[in-house]
Amino acid sequence: MPGGRLTHDERVAIAAGLSDGHGYAEIARGLGRPTSTVTREVSRNGGARGYTADRAHRATARRARRRQPATVRADRPDDAEARQAFVEEFADLLAAAGIPRMVARVLSSLYTSDTGALTAADLVERLRVSPASVSKAVGYLAALDLLRRERLGRRERYVVDDDVWLRAWAGNAKVHLLWADAAARGAVLFGADTPTGARLGEMGGFFGRLADDMSGGPDDAAVGDVRTVTAALVQVGGPLTRAALATGLAWPADRVEAALHDAVRRADLTGPVLVRRIRGARYVATPRLTAAQRDALTAVAQSA
Numbered sequence: 001m002p003g004g005r006l007t008h009d010e011r012v013a014i015a016a017g018l019s020d021g022h023g024y025a026e027i028a029r030g031l032g033r034p035t036s037t038v039t040r041e042v043s044r045n046g047g048a049r050g051y052t053a054d055r056a057h058r059a060t061a062r063r064a065r066r067r068q069p070a071t072v073r074a075d076r077p078d079d080a081e082a083r084q085a086f087v088e089e090f091a092d093l094l095a096a097a098g099i100p101r102m103v104a105r106v107l108s109s110l111y112t113s114d115t116g117a118l119t120a121a122d123l124v125e126r127l128r129v130s131p132a133s134v135s136k137a138v139g140y141l142a143a144l145d146l147l148r149r150e151r152l153g154r155r156e157r158y159v160v161d162d163d164v165w166l167r168a169w170a171g172n173a174k175v176h177l178l179w180a181d182a183a184a185r186g187a188v189l190f191g192a193d194t195p196t197g198a199r200l201g202e203m204g205g206f207f208g209r210l211a212d213d214m215s216g217g218p219d220d221a222a223v224g225d226v227r228t229v230t231a232a233l234v235q236v237g238g239p240l241t242r243a244a245l246a247t248g249l250a251w252p253a254d255r256v257e258a259a260l261h262d263a264v265r266r267a268d269l270t271g272p273v274l275v276r277r278i279r280g281a282r283y284v285a286t287p288r289l290t291a292a293q294r295d296a297l298t299a300v301a302q303s304a
Contacts, residue, residue: 005060006033006037006041006060008053008054008057010031010033011041011053011056011057012053013027013030013031014027014031014038014041014042014051014053014056015051015052015053017030018042018048018051022219022220023219023220024038024039024042025219026219026220040163040166041056043165043166043169043170044059044163044165044166045059048213083112086112087108087109087112088105088108090108090111090112091104091105091107091108091109092104094107094108100137100140102129102133102136102137103137103140103141105127105129105137106123106127106134106137106138106141106158107137107141107146107147107160109123109126109127110123110147110158110159110160111160111164116159116160116161116162117150117157117158117159117160118157118158119152119155119156119157119158120134120135120138120155120156120158121155123158138158141158144168144171145167145168145171146160146164146167146168147159147160147164148161169214170214172214173211173214174211176207176208176210176211176214177207177208177211179203179204179207180203180204180205180206180207180208180210180211180265181204181265182204183200183201183203183204183207184200184201184204184208184264184265184277186200186204187200187201187204187276187277188276188277188278188279193291201267201274201276204264204265205265205266205267205268208264208265208266209265209266209268212265212266222258222259222262223269225255225258225259225262226259226262226263226266226269226270227269227270227271228249228259229245229249229256229259229260229263229275229283230263230269230270230271230273230275230285232245232248232249233245233273233275233283233284233285234273234285236248238284239278239280239282239283239284240282240283240284241280241281241282241283242256242257242260242281242283245260245283260275260277260283263275263283264276264277264283270285272287272288273285273286273287273288274286274287274288
C-alpha cells in the first residue's frame, strides 16, 4: 500500500536498485511508492552508499518501539550520570562539526529528552544558562529548520521531530544546488576560458554532483536527455540556443531546458566534453582540454 510501512521485501528491492545505480524516482516507481518515501527511507538508514535492507528493517523496528509508552522505573544514580555524560559528549560531537557550542548543547538536550520537546525554562534549568542564551540558540536552530515551536498557553515548547536529520539533509541539498547554479552563472559571466571562470565551473560541477547525490540523482531518462543534448551540440560544432535545440530534437522547451541545466551542472554525465552556457543564452560543447592543449593540437593538425 502506498501509505503503509515498507516491508522487508521492499527494502531488499531498494537496496538492489541502489546497487544497480538507479535513482530514487526509478526505484519508487518500481515499488509503486512516492519518491519521498524512498528518499526518506534511504536518507535515515545510511544513505545511498551505506543502505542495507536488514539494518534498515531493524532500525525501523527500534524506532517503533521507542514511540511506545515507556514503563516507569526507578533509575539508578549512575544511570542518570551516564546519560548526562552522553548528552555532553553528543554536544561535543556536534560542536566539533561546526555547530556553535551553546546551540549544540540545546540540540543535544532536546534530542535526548524522552519526548524530544522542552520549554525554555526546562533548557535553562538543565543547562544552567541564561534565558537569553537559550533564546539565541533556539533562533539559530529554528532558522536551520532543526526544531519547531509549539504554543503551550503563554509558553513555548521547542520540539525536534524524528525526521529532523532528513530535513537537515534535504536543506543541505538545496543549499548545494543554489551554490552550483550560482557558480555556473559566474563561470559564464567571467568566461569559461578564464582562470576565474574555470574555477567557478569546477565548483559548480562539484556542488551539482553533491546535490544530486544527496537527493538521489537524475533518473535514467534524465541522464539519457543529457547525453542527447550533449551529442547534438557536438554534432553541430557551434553554439546553439535552447530554442534551436528544441526545434532540432523535436522536444518541448522545458525538456531541453532541464537537460541543459543538468548537463552544465553534471560534467560527469557529458563524457569527454564539457557543456557550457555562453553569452547570449547559447550553449556549446567543448573537449575537456586546456586552451594550451587545444592550441598545440591545432598546430599539430595543421602541420601534418
